[in-house]
Amino acid sequence: MCRRWCARFPPPTQGDESMERTQAIELLRGLVAIPSLSHQEAEASAWLAQQMAASGYDRAFVDAAGNAVGETGPIDAVQTVVLLGHIDTVPGNIPVRIESTPAGDVLYGRGSVDAKGPLATFAAAVARVGGAWAHAHNIRFVVVGAVEEEAASSKGARFIRDRFDGVREPLPTACIIGEPSHWTRVTLGYKGRLLVEMEASQPMAHTAGPDAGVAVVAVEFWNWLSDYAAAFNAGRDKAFEQFQPSLRRLATFTDEEMHDHVVASSGIRLPLDFDVDRFAAELCAWASQRALGREAEMSQSPISNLTISQSPILPISNLQSPISPEHPTELAIPGSPTSITLRFSSYEPAWRSERSNPLVRSFLQGLKEVTPTEKLGFVLKTGTSDMNVVGPAWRCPVVAYGPGDSSLDHTPHEHLPLDDFWRAVLVLEQALRNLAS
Secondary structure (H helix, E strand, O other): OOHHHHHHOOOOOOOOOOOOHHHHHHHHHHHHHOOOEOOOOHHHHHHHHHHHHHOOOOEEEEOOOOOEEEEEOOOOOOEEEEEEEEOOEOOOOOOOEEEEEOOEEEEEOOOOOOOHHHHHHHHHHHHHHOHHHHHHOOEEEEEEEEOOOOOOOOHHHHHHHHHOOOOOOOOOOEEEEEOOOOOOEEEEEEOEEEEEEEEEEEEOOOOOOOOOOOHHHHHHHHHHHHHHHHHHOOOOOOHHHOOEEEEEEEEEEEOOOOEEEEEEEEEEEEOOOOOHHHHHHHHHHHHHHHHOOOHHHHHOOOHHHOOHHHOOOOOHHHOOOOOOOOOOEEEEEOOOOOEEEEEEEEEEOOEEOOOOOHHHHHHHHHHHHHOOOOOOEEEEEOOOOOHHHHHHHHOOOEEEEOOOOHHHOOOOOOEEEHHHHHHHHHHHHHHHHHHHO
């Protein structure tokens, strides 16, 4: 499957601790050179598993979800540390090349920053730690190149989360997520996410008639979300603490039964401890009142008063299933003349780790050992990552780490300074060694 890429980028030929700078860069370049859009990761996963096997890992394979997995250290170790990166990328053809700049060599290519750079950092750092050292210190390192992170399904991360469930395999003692934060920073938390789609329909009517066109419902939907955000965010100055909706799609069409439709989709970034069930109930109450012609009463009710107990019309219990990360759900509200359907999907709760835990201390010491003049920085991000998937389940110390400038994610200029990549490998190696003690 990966013969073409293996021939171009041969793996290291030595065993433990053979991953020096040249080999690490070749690992990175080879991985970036293999296209791996979400749902099309098989070739990259097979190639990376082969590289990890050749670099001295005790076990390396592609699992049932399609993840590339490399493990070193005893299976029954006292500590299990999962290094969870993702191997898929968004679309975009950026020719893979290394260019010289005044600041050093730079690798261009889709995924060099988000997030094959961090994943290659994981693979190289664990190879440098070595199996013999891991066995001697009774610690197991599990490197995962997860699939479908960019597709919002997080199929690979969910598979790994369920594998290490405390029954079939022990809960991890620590987890590192592979996302760019710069080699001198760790990310402590990510906001949550919820996708909401509103579809409204009503019989066709002449534009000169008394009824408003169905597109008006989309405007009202967006205005409701904006008002909800303004009320919720009052007194919340930090973006990480705010409810942040964005309008992703707005479209109208007419079906064969001569009904006009409008579809409005919103992506919402959620703060910590957000009550998603209450929010869904409030939105369902708005949709119920709108569909059943109670606009006047609705307009006089402030958002803060629309609670579950005060929403007798089609409350959240009428949804097909509770709001959960695993399954989308919807509520259809027939009305006259307007019917409304709400669809909720891709929910992930926000997650934040504390700064005071053994994993953070290991990074603090690791950076000091590699570059004594640098200080470790801490970041909170308004996006989401696989931290949102595994954090609530494992509840162990978890941070995200990886070289690269995250502002280059998904852009046509994505590139990674190779000096930063190598520094990140060395910092992570020291952090892993420190964590064992």
